[in-house]
Amino acid sequence: MATAHVGVSGWRYPSWRGDFYPHGLPQRLELTYAAERMTSIELNGSFYSLQRPSSYAAWRAAVPPGVTFAVKGGRFITHLRALREVETPLANFFASGVLALGRQLGPVLWQLPERATFDPARLAAFFELLPRSTAAAARLAARHDDKVADDRALTSCEVDVPVRHALEPRHESFDSDEARELCAAHGIALVVADSAGRWPVMRDATSDFRYVRLHGETELYASGYGDASLDRWADTCRAWIAEGHDVHVYFDNDARGHAPHDAVRLVRRLGLPTAE
Template identity: 30%
Template sequence: MANRAYFIGTSGWSYLSFRGIFYPPELKSKDWLAFYAQYFNTVELNVTFYRTPKATTFQKWYEETPQGFVFSLKAPKVITHIKKLKDIEDSLKEFLKSFKPLKEKAKVLLFQFPPSLKYERGLCEAFLKLLPTEEFKIVVEIRNQSFHDPEWADLLREYGICLCFSDCGKRYPSWYEVKTADFLYFRMHGSKELYVSNYEEEELVALKNKIEAYNPSEAYIYFDNTALGYAVANALRLKELCQSELRIT
């Protein structure tokens, strides 16, 4: 129990839907991250999927968060959705260089595959070989049924890469519950409807119990049901349920 570390947060913090529900109405948006970091020990950066923030922005985020805070960075869409894992060496190097100001707080990298990407062993293995598994915890989120394949799971295990347990409101076949690394990573997009549905108490208790049953060294859980502000309430409640397990490393 004492050796577990749970990192619970939301997929981003800069949402107007959080104002009034979580952020005080009078709090300026430039102060939201510092406020957020008083309650959560991690955040998932979706912004890096769409664009590359300036080095000064990453530095500011580093300074606004406490020691032990963890950033999980979503890889740029040019790698996963445009090039679709092919000829990505330069794009990957640029991505890894971009967030160096986050220093040790940049601990996890998330690669979200597009729904159109199908499992091909050669392509996927060539991609996995490029990933900096010695420097970061690497996570892959799938969105195509073809990845529900034991061969794919074995490949991930071989390279020490985590398969994301992703709840997509049944829009995508993303929930392939196979543990492939010594840590777990959950993306909770909404069980009923993507981005807008609330997780009820029994669902959060079930999630807590599932995590405990796997007995991982670390677990990263991010709520992405942000449209109506449910994400922050769900993350806070799961944090309460898991309080005995939480520590910041």
């Protein structure tokens, strides 16, 4: 049965302390506190560097068993290599501990830089490399190089479950029928990105799930979402769920601390069960 997964992009922000997080809450408990009030968390540290299996295992252990994690793919793949010759970097990424999330692994997010234009051949080649199950990810992870030491690599999975992928392009050339058809042919969800008008908003379904990133309604990364906006997003989520699509929504308007409050308000509008 389709459902919604709602949370924040990252959780370790100093401005949240004493606001969303109570005064005196130990930093080691911040993820638990957030996850008890939401139903999903988007991991973004994985975008900046390869993590460790022990970190993924610790994050999983810190949240209720029903909470999922979306994992942001590495910028080495999307930004530095620009999706070219990335089979080994992909192996390193999946060997770095992603599989430690087990059944709580949600979609993998691939965010492209704003300068990246639509290149169908390059995208198709990248899509074909992406593992579509944890078993396939484990096989790919086994081909890692020495950037992930053998004693820090996880190349097996405790359970074989599907792995979904979402693409967040930030160039207007992706707002085309050709781009949508290519993503649909490979089952890749195009991210619905609300960015105060900065980047194109593409709402077409190109997979069996929807992935939404809310970067700020009127000011990028900074502004919050009012009641009317959250009501509209809740209605949209319900409509997508009625169509049989799982929905993943992550608030990235963290600069002034709005993200966690907005996420909790959307969770409540959707009536999602939490551990709070």
